[in-house]
Amino acid sequence: MNQDQLKRIIKRGVSEIIVESEFLELLESGKSLRLKMGFDPSAPDLHLGHAVGLRKLRQLQELGHKVIVIVGDWTAQIGDPSGQSVTRPMLTQAQVMENAETYLAQFFKIVDRENTEVRLQSDWFGPFTLSDVIKLTSRFTVAQFLAREDFSKRYKANQPIAITEFLYPLLQAYDSCVIEADVEFGGTDQRFNLLVGRDLQQMMGQRPQQCFLMPLLVGTDGVKKMSKSLGNYIGIDATPNEIFGKTMSIPDEVILPYFEYLTDLSDRELSEMKSSLDEASVNPMELKKKLAGELVSQFHGKENARIAETYFKQTIQLGEVPDNTPEYDLPADLKDKRLSHILLEAKLVSSVAEAKRLIDQGAVRYNDIAITTNVAADTLGLRTDGVLRAGRSRIVKISNK
Numbered sequence: 561m562n563q564d565q566l567k568r569i570i571k572r573g574v575s576e577i578i579v580e581s582e583f584l585e586l587l588e589s590g591k592s593l594r595l596k597m598g599f600d601p602s603a604p605d606l607h608l609g610h611a612v613g614l615r616k617l618r619q620l621q622e623l624g625h626k627v628i629v630i631v632g633d634w635t636a637q638i639g640d641p642s643g644q645s646v647t648r649p650m651l652t653q654a655q656v657m658e659n660a661e662t663y664l665a666q667f668f669k670i671v672d673r674e675n676t677e678v679r680l681q682s683d684w685f686g687p688f689t690l691s692d693v694i695k696l697t698s699r700f701t702v703a704q705f706l707a708r709e710d711f712s713k714r715y716k717a718n719q720p721i722a723i724t725e726f727l728y729p730l731l732q733a734y735d736s737c738v739i740e741a742d743v744e745f746g747g748t749d750q751r752f753n754l755l756v757g758r759d760l761q762q763m764m765g766q767r768p769q770q771c772f773l774m775p776l777l778v779g780t781d782g783v784k785k786m787s788k789s790l791g792n793y794i795g796i797d798a799t800p801n802e803i804f805g806k807t808m809s810i811p812d813e814v815i816l817p818y819f820e821y822l823t824d825l826s827d828r829e830l831s832e833m834k835s836s837l838d839e840a841s842v843n844p845m846e847l848k849k850k851l852a853g854e855l856v857s858q859f860h861g862k863e864n865a866r867i868a869e870t871y872f873k874q875t876i877q878l879g880e881v882p883d884n885t886p887e888y889d890l891p892a893d894l895k896d897k898r899l900s901h902i903l904l905e906a907k908l909v910s911s912v913a914e915a916k917r918l919i920d921q922g923a924v925r926y927n928d929i930a931i932t933t934n935v936a937a938d939t940l941g942l943r944t945d946g947v948l949r950a951g952r953s954r955i956v957k958i959s960n961k
Contacts, residue, residue: 566587569623573612573616574616575748578771578773593625599631601632601662605663605796606795608786608793611670611796612821628739632681634682634685635681669796681731732756736758736761737757741769742767744771745772746773750773757769778817791917794807803855803860804856805951815833819833853865876953890958897936898934898936899931899935899937902937903918916934919932925948926948927946946958
């Protein structure tokens with residue numbers, strides 16, 4: 561491994577490595593490392609924020625190391641309290657496993673399936689007894705956990721903290737011990753949890769894992785971290801047109817972080833891009849097109865990236881309706897249907913909640929007229945053939961056959 565490869569692994573798209581010198585020793589030892597990434601299938605979809613860490617796993621796989629992905633079928637029923645201001649609702653086992661299936665299909669769009677071991681938490685927590693729980697919880701104190709920022713804020717604000725939420729970092733830490741993780745990956749908001757794993761491994765006589773902390777990708781709003789619940793996300797499983805269109809909507813100031821965290825552009829190219837932006841010698845729109853093309857190519861191939869760019873030019877820049885725009889056959893009976901239902905049935909949104917959010921934002925248009933309230937569908941004049949848009953790049957022709 562040359563110095564450029566090493567720099568790309570430990571610096572590019574990495575916030576912190578605990579402990580970097582120990583990690584470098586492990587790399588130089590020639591040992592095949594066990595790379596742990598756990599996920600709670602509390603939601604079924606992955607977005608580009610998740611891709612930052614998954615790309616790092618793939619880079620290390622290419623050096624011969626093995627990924628151990630842990631499906632948190634137990635912790636998902638609790639809900640990770642990291643960065644949360646309220647207690648999350650618990651999910652059923654059936655909901656968790658349904659989400660996990662979809663999640664893994666997207667996970668392997670980036671990570672090499674052949675060099676990955678999938679484990680379920682229930683394999684070891686299923687037989688857990690009350691005695692095991694007492695033994696595990698006795699290793700840490702309430703004071704240690706209340707020192708954690710999100711717990712501390714909630715405690716001071718007299719907001720409830722469920723006992724199960726205290727268990728979450730302990731269960732995640734125990735996972736590291738069971739699989740004998742060499743390295744664990746997580747976002748910067750997971751720092752506390754990863755360090756608990758490191759401490760627990762030492763207590764149990766294992767070499768403590770190294771902690772790879774990944775930066776939190778800012779969403780398409782340019783303000784908050786990418787999150788499906790905030791609507792500022794770009795899904796890994798999204799269509800080429802949606803990935804391209806949403807990427808074109810990002811603020812100029814996040815162009816460089818997106819290139820750095822999500823593409824294989826060289827450091828030299830990134831440096832030249834930064835200089836061009838600083839000197840205003842390049843139109844940011846052109847860089848966004850390049851970025852959008854890179855992202856669509858990763859998940860759908862170069863030909864689909866080319867088609868998505870053409871579609872964007874026609875629909876957004878020129879305001880045209882392409883010949884290949886999908887049609888939606890309007891139901892004969894619109895009774896009890898609202899605009900949000902039409903958007904969902906036309907596959908312009910993934911949920912009624914997303915439809916309502918886009919309507920509130922003024923991002924839904926019919927025949928180029930914005931609709932800002934979730935009105936009854938039979939009041940919209942949809943019986944006249946027209947064009948329905950949701951957001952910048954999702955569009956259907958309304959057909960009354």
